[in-house]
Each structure stands twice: as structure tokens, then as C-alpha cells.
Amino acid sequence: MSVIQRLTKPSHLITMDDIIREGNPTLREVAQEVPLPLSDEHIILGEKMMQFLKNSQDPIMGEKLGLRAGVGLAAPQLDLSLRVIALLVPNMPEEEGEVPEEAYSLQEIMYNPKIVSHSVQEAALSEGEGCLSVDRPVEGYVIRHARITVEYFDKDGQKKRLKLKGYNAIVVQHEIDHINGIMFYDRINPTQPFAMKDGLLIIE
Structure with missing residues (x-):
């Protein structure tokens, strides 16, 4: 049984056991485009990836399945060299005690996504980034674009x-x-992980 057949079985829930860790060569490959129109298998894969993110953010399901909370997942992390990503970013209340109107600020499964334009200004998260495929803390500013335009295909x-x-x-x-x-x-930056570049936007 192939990896994608196993992951897309109706009874299968993606867990941390399915996620490969740094050092696995699949994480260093440039993934292949998904053929269009999408196969049922690729549509189900995207839905399973999104379900993992929902489960990981649910305190009860997350604990039951032993999941680390995530806001994004890419197919290569499941040992599948395919250009599929799932995104589930909770909407944070602007004021303490407020409940945001929308539960998520970003909820999308993207096939063959690509960045078609971006800002000159760069940005980094104040607390750095983590990854479901990395089991160790890595400190430092991860320098990225502050604004992007992305094109992709939906299911x-x-x-x-x-x-x-x-x-x-x-x-x-x-x-x-x-x-x-x-x-x-x-x-x-390998020598100065918290080096401040001119104009760098720090996102809290």
C-alpha cells in the first residue's frame, strides 16, 4: 500500500506518527505539481490534512491523539512529495474577552500554490517559528516577506x-x-539569529 493510499483510507486519522522529521530526504525535495483536474485521492488527502489541523487545535482531540497544535501542514511532511498545503489559522480577538466573528482568519487547502508577488518589506515573528517536523526549539528571526499574493487551485x-x-x-x-x-x-541568520535588518517588521 502506498503512502497516499494509507493516508486517504476512510478510517485513517493523520497523527504525529505520519509526520516525518528533519533529516528525512523528502523534506529537502522540490515537490511535484498535482495533476489537474484533481483525483479523488488528492481531494481526500487535502481534507485529511485539514482534519489533522482541526484535531490538533482541539484540546480534547489533540490530547487524545497526542498531537502538537499546528496552523499549517504540507504534503512533504507526510512523506508525499506533492504541492499540497493546508492552512488553519485561528482568528485572535483584538480585545481580551472578545469573541471574533469568524473562527479562522485563514482556512484553505491549496493545490500547486505559488507566490506571484511580494512586498519589499520583510517580516519575522517575534518568538520565531516552530515546525511539526522539527522536535527541537530553534531560536532566531525567520526572515520572510511582510505581504504576499499567492495563486493556487482549490479542490x-x-x-x-x-x-x-x-x-x-x-x-x-x-x-x-x-x-x-x-x-x-x-x-x-546563522551567526546572529536575532540580527535586526533595516525596516524589518516584527510581528508579535
């Missing part, structure tokens, strides 16, 4: 274009890096 084969900024832009860039064989720590 219906429709071409979409999305403009993103701030945290959502960072998450998408992290996952697109995965399908290009790039790890987040490749973008940290």
Missing part, C-alpha cells in the same frame, strides 16, 4: 488568488517553503 480545480499580510502571510510562506524543500531555519 474544485478553480484558480484562486489571495493577498495576505502579517501572520497569515508568514504561515503560507512557511508551508510553501516545505513544498520547495526549504526548512524554516534556513532563513535564520
